[in-house]
Amino acid sequence: MxxxxxxxxxxxxxxxxxYFGALRNFVKMQHTDRCFFFIADYHxxxxxxDPKALHGNVKNVLAEYLAAGLDPEVATIYIQSDxxxxxxxSLLLSMHAYIGELERTASFKDKIxxxxxxxxxGLLCYPVLMAADILLxxxxxxxxxxxxxxxxxxxxxFARRFNQIYGTEFFPESQPYNFGEASVKIPGLDGTGKMGKxxxxxxxxxxxxxxxxxxxxxxxxxxxxxxPDSPMPEVIANLFTIMKAVSTPDTVEHFTGxxxxxxxxxxxxxxxxxxxxxxxxxPIRANIGDILADDAYLHKVASMGAERARASxxxxxxxxxxxxxxxxx
Ligand code: TYM
Numbered sequence: 001m002x003x004x005x006x007x008x009x010x011x012x013x014x015x016x017x018x019y020f021g022a023l024r025n026f027v028k029m030q031h032t033d034r035c036f037f038f039i040a041d042y043h044x045x046x047x048x049x050d051p052k053a054l055h056g057n058v059k060n061v062l063a064e065y066l067a068a069g070l071d072p073e074v075a076t077i078y079i080q081s082d083x084x085x086x087x088x089x090s091l092l093l094s095m096h097a098y099i100g101e102l103e104r105t106a107s108f109k110d111k112i113x114x115x116x117x118x119x120x121x122g123l124l125c126y127p128v129l130m131a132a133d134i135l136l137x138x139x140x141x142x143x144x145x146x147x148x149x150x151x152x153x154x155x156x157x158f159a160r161r162f163n164q165i166y167g168t169e170f171f172p173e174s175q176p177y178n179f180g181e182a183s184v185k186i187p188g189l190d191g192t193g194k195m196g197k198x199x200x201x202x203x204x205x206x207x208x209x210x211x212x213x214x215x216x217x218x219x220x221x222x223x224x225x226x227x228p229d230s231p232m233p234e235v236i237a238n239l240f241t242i243m244k245a246v247s248t249p250d251t252v253e254h255f256t257g258x259x260x261x262x263x264x265x266x267x268x269x270x271x272x273x274x275x276x277x278x279x280x281x282x283p284i285r286a287n288i289g290d291i292l293a294d295d296a297y298l299h300k301v302a303s304m305g306a307e308r309a310r311a312s313x314x315x316x317x318x319x320x321x322x323x324x325x326x327x328x329x
Pocket of ligand 1: 005006007008009010016017018019020021022040043129130133134142143144145146147148151184185186187194195196
C-alpha cells in the first residue's frame, strides 16, 4: 500500500481541470492506498489574502471533495492550517532550500508577472511549504495535474538533499501519479492555456447546465479545416482534449473523423461536448448544495481529518527534529 497525498488551494470553486488533474484520482485511490487529501489554505494566502473569502472557500472545497465522492471514513481529509506541524516542517526544510532554485521556479516567475505589486516571501517559499505537505506524511504518490510537476521535482530534490546531508533514507522520493498515464492538462475555453480558477476560462463543478452550454458554445474556434488531415490549431485541439476527458472514445473518434474529412461543424462538436461535460458534472453538482448546508457534518469531517493528520504529522516532525539535532533536555 502506498501513501498518497494531494491538495487543492482554497481559492474558489473547483473546475474541470482540478477534477481531471486531481480530484477524480483522489476518489479512485482512496480505497486502495493510505490517502491524505487536504485543502491548502496557507498556500492560497500567497495570491488570495482576503480574510472574508478564505473561510467560505475552504468550506466550498471541502464540500466539493465530499460531493465528488471522497469518503472521510477511508481517506484522511483535512485543512492544512489545522495541522501546525506543516509550518514547522516547512521551516526546517527551508534551511536546505536555496534562494536561487526557488527564484527559478516557473510558478514563481509567473506570479512575478501576474502580481508584481505583491511578490511576497510566501510565493518564493511556496515549493518548500508544498514539499512539507507531502513529506509530512512521507507520501510516495502525489496525484496532481501537469502544472505541479516542477513542484514535485523540487520536493524530490529537497528530500534527496535532506537524506544526503543527514546520512539517512528518511524521506521517500514522491512521484506525481496518474495511473501510469502522462499528467493531465485541461485547457481553458479561450484558447490561451490551461483552465484555471482565476482565468475566467473555466467550467466549474457547480455550474448549472445552461451555464455550461453557454460557456462551451462561446469557446474560441477558427474558420475550420481547409484540406483533409490538416494539422489542428491549438484552439481546436483544446476542445478535443476536453472531449477526450469527458466523452466516450467513439465520440472522440467520430468528431476526429469529421475533422480529418473537413466535414466538421463546430456547433455540433460543441453541443456534444457540452452534454458530455454536463454528464460528468451533474452528479457531483447535485450533492454540493446539501453538503454545503450541513455545517455540523463539515465540521465533523474536518475535525476527524485534522486529528488523524496531526497524529501522522507528529510522528514525522519528531523524527525530523531528532535527525536535525533538535532534541529536548
Ligand atoms: P491548485 O489548487 O492550483 O490545483 C489543484 C489541483 O488541480 C490540478 N489542476 C489541473 N490539472 C489539469 N488541468 C488543469 N487545467 C488544472 N488546473 C489545476 C493541479 O495540478 C492540482 O493537482 N500547489 C498546489 C496545491 C498543493 C499541493 C500540495 C498539491 C499544495 N500542497 C501538496 C499536491 C501536494 C496547487 O496550487 O494546486
